[in-house]
Amino acid sequence: MEKAIALSKTGMEAGKGGPFGCVIVKDGEIIGEGSNSVLDQLDPTAHAEVVAIRAACRHLQSFQLEGCTLYTSCEPCPMCLGAIYWARPEAVYYANTKADAAAIGFDDQFIYEELDKPHEGRKIPFKRLALPQAGEAFRAWAEKEDKKVY
Numbered sequence: 001m002e003k004a005i006a007l008s009k010t011g012m013e014a015g016k017g018g019p020f021g022c023v024i025v026k027d028g029e030i031i032g033e034g035s036n037s038v039l040d041q042l043d044p045t046a047h048a049e050v051v052a053i054r055a056a057c058r059h060l061q062s063f064q065l066e067g068c069t070l071y072t073s074c075e076p077c078p079m080c081l082g083a084i085y086w087a088r089p090e091a092v093y094y095a096n097t098k099a100d101a102a103a104i105g106f107d108d109q110f111i112y113e114e115l116d117k118p119h120e121g122r123k124i125p126f127k128r129l130a131l132p133q134a135g136e137a138f139r140a141w142a143e144k145e146d147k148k149v150y
C-alpha cells in the first residue's frame with residue numbers, strides 16, 4: 001500500500017493524471033503497478049487500477065489475476081470495480097475512500113446512480129439498435145466447441 005500511495009503522488013507530480021496509484025502483488029512480488037495516466041495518455045480509462053491490471057496481466061501472460069492482491073490508493077470507481085471483477089484478484093485493499101475522492105473533485109457517485117436509471121433516463125442516452133445480424137456472433141459463440149471460457 002505504501003508503494004501504491006507513493007505512485008499516486010509521483011504520477012500526479014509528473015502531470016500524468018489525478019492522485020491515484022495501484023500495485024498488484026503475487027507471491028510477495030509486485031507484478032504490476034500504475035498511476036492514473038488519463039492526462040498524459042489522453043485515455044479516460046487509464047485509471048491506476050486499469051493501468052496496473054494491464055501490466056500485471058502482461059507480466060503473467062494471463063487475462064486473470066489468479067492468486068493476486070490489488071492495493072489501490074483509493075476505493076475504486078465503478079469502471080475499475082468492473083475491471084477488478086473481470087480480472088478476479090483474490091483481494092483488494094484501498095486507502096482513501098470514495099468520499100475522500102469526492103471531496104477533492106473526483107465524485108463518481110453519479111455513475112452509481114446512472115446504473116439504476118432506465119436507459120432513456122440516463123445523462124448519456126442508451127438506445128438499442130437490434131439489427132437481426134447482431135445475434136449471429138452470439139449464436140456462433142454458443143455453438144463454438146473450442147472456445148476458451150473465461
Ligand SMILES: [Zn+2]
Pocket residue numbers: 047048049076077078079080081
Ligand atoms: Zn477507476
